[in-house]
Amino acid sequence: MSVPFSGGFTRSAGIYSAIGKQLKSVNLKPIKQVVFKFDPFQPNVKTIRDCMFLLSSQRVLNTNPRCVIKTDIADNCEPTISITLDEGKKLLFKTENLNTLEVLQEFNKIVVPLIPKEEEIVGKVAGKIAAGAGTKAGGKPKPARK
Amino acid sequence: MAAIESTTRLIQFQSLLKPWLPTATAIRWRTRKPNVQRPIPDHYVKARYKAALEPIYPDPLVGMPWYQVCGNLLAKKEEEEVGKYEELLAKQFHTRFADAQLIAVLHENSTKAHEIIKIKQMLHGHNMQMVFGSRKIATMALANTEFEPVLRLHVGRTAYLCSKDLQISKLLKFTKKMTSFVLLGGIVQGRLLTRNELQWCSTLPDINMLRAELCSILTSSTSQLSQSLTYQQQQLARSLEQHVKQNGEMSCDGES
Numbered sequence: 001m002s003v004p005f006s007g008g009f010t011r012s013a014g015i016y017s018a019i020g021k022q023l024k025s026v027n028l029k030p031i032k033q034v035v036f037k038f039d040p041f042q043p044n045v046k047t048i049r050d051c052m053f054l055l056s057s058q059r060v061l062n063t064n065p066r067c068v069i070k071t072d073i074a075d076n077c078e079p080t081i082s083i084t085l086d087e088g089k090k091l092l093f094k095t096e097n098l099n100t101l102e103v104l105q106e107f108n109k110i111v112v113p114l115i116p117k118e119e120e121i122v123g124k125v126a127g128k129i130a131a132g133a134g135t136k137a138g139g140k141p142k143p144a145r146k
Numbered sequence: 147m148a149a150i151e152s153t154t155r156l157i158q159f160q161s162l163l164k165p166w167l168p169t170a171t172a173i174r175w176r177t178r179k180p181n182v183q184r185p186i187p188d189h190y191v192k193a194r195y196k197a198a199l200e201p202i203y204p205d206p207l208v209g210m211p212w213y214q215v216c217g218n219l220l221a222k223k224e225e226e227e228v229g230k231y232e233e234l235l236a237k238q239f240h241t242r243f244a245d246a247q248l249i250a251v252l253h254e255n256s257t258k259a260h261e262i263i264k265i266k267q268m269l270h271g272h273n274m275q276m277v278f279g280s281r282k283i284a285t286m287a288l289a290n291t292e293f294e295p296v297l298r299l300h301v302g303r304t305a306y307l308c309s310k311d312l313q314i315s316k317l318l319k320f321t322k323k324m325t326s327f328v329l330l331g332g333i334v335q336g337r338l339l340t341r342n343e344l345q346w347c348s349t350l351p352d353i354n355m356l357r358a359e360l361c362s363i364l365t366s367s368t369s370q371l372s373q374s375l376t377y378q379q380q381q382l383a384r385s386l387e388q389h390v391k392q393n394g395e396m397s398c399d400g401e402s
Contacts (some may be wrong), residue, residue: 040253040299040330041340049253049302056255056326071253071328073341 015101022104023054028064030086030114037072038079047095048079051103083107085114232283239287242277246308248334250317250344251296252327254278254303265324273310274320295338299330314348 012018028034034055038048054060056069081093081103091110095103173180188196207215243249266276279287284300296306305327309317314334321329332344339347350356 040251040301046301052253052328053255053303058256058258073328073330075340075342 019054019101019104022101022108023060025108025112026055026060026063026104027111027115028055028060028067029116030111031064031067031083032086033068033070033084035070035072035082036079037074037077037082039075039077040073042076042079042096044096045079047098047100047103048081050100051081051095054100054104083111087114228286232286235279235283236286239277239279239283240291240293242275242308243288243291243293243306246275246310247312248309248314248317248332249293249296250307250309250321250332251299251330252305252307252321252324253330254305255326255328257326261326265327268323269307269320272316272320274317275308277306277308279306292336293333296333304330312353314344318345318348 036048036052038045040049052071061067061069079095081095083091083093085091093103093106098106187193262276269275281297281300281304284304285297288294288297307317307321312335314332317332318329321327329341329344331338331340333339334344334347
């Protein structure tokens, strides 16, 4: 009798690689506002500060230019990320005892299913648009110089 | 005689202690160039001799306890050597801190180099300077100094804005313009303050005015005390004077 194999075939590439993978799927489309609130003098603020850095990158911001990102620095408060969705719902991440990776994973778990799917253009319409684009790209032939 | 013996012995030893030098032998070839990278395997007998003469070293892990043999256990971190360049950076870091009267601690969000250049241009000529450094360099520079409490705020990406003048409102104005930096706190004349305290500090009037106010408050109580102590005597003196005046008038009237 043999023991069935369980587990991964390869070793993990490390925490930074995992964060990078999560960061690739971060999308702010269904989000209206993100507020980072923390007291920098509290001990467990590394997570929220790292998240602030990661979510302020240009690539993430470009996913939704209308999304407002705020930082609120207050005295004696626990580090929280409050997110307002387009639907009106609010999410609150208490990051005191969380890891950067865990925050990103939870964020993606909630936000990624809410991203509106881009409608794929199929059939005749696609052909027409394509044809129109083709003529546009080509443009009218310039009148020959006399 | 002894000297001669010792020298002869030395010469004998020298012959033994000659360092081994790899010798280059010239190979004559005409038809086929010898393959240096993948040479022809040795003749069987030669190969056997070579294999027999290969040294066998003892396994270093034999006889060691399991906690040293196991490779999965994390080995103790060896103390890292501090590089000269790091030392230089730390020194620079500390001098900038020591020169400044006012230091703002900022959280750095992801920025591009051209944004930082713009900020530097904005600060140029205002006796202000941005100071960047990793946690390692900051600890090297600031540990065991008066600025040690700042290291508490140095978590993740942190930058500092050092100002040689004590103009808090001006510094706050500049930090507002830096969109990718978030003000966390600051050091005002060697005292660590939170962001709110910094803002309160900016509303305070000039320190010389405050000193004058304090002086007036301190002197007012002493003057009041002296006044209250001498009040009775002064009144007595005044009434006596009055009495003398009245008596003088009366005597004048009597004479007339």
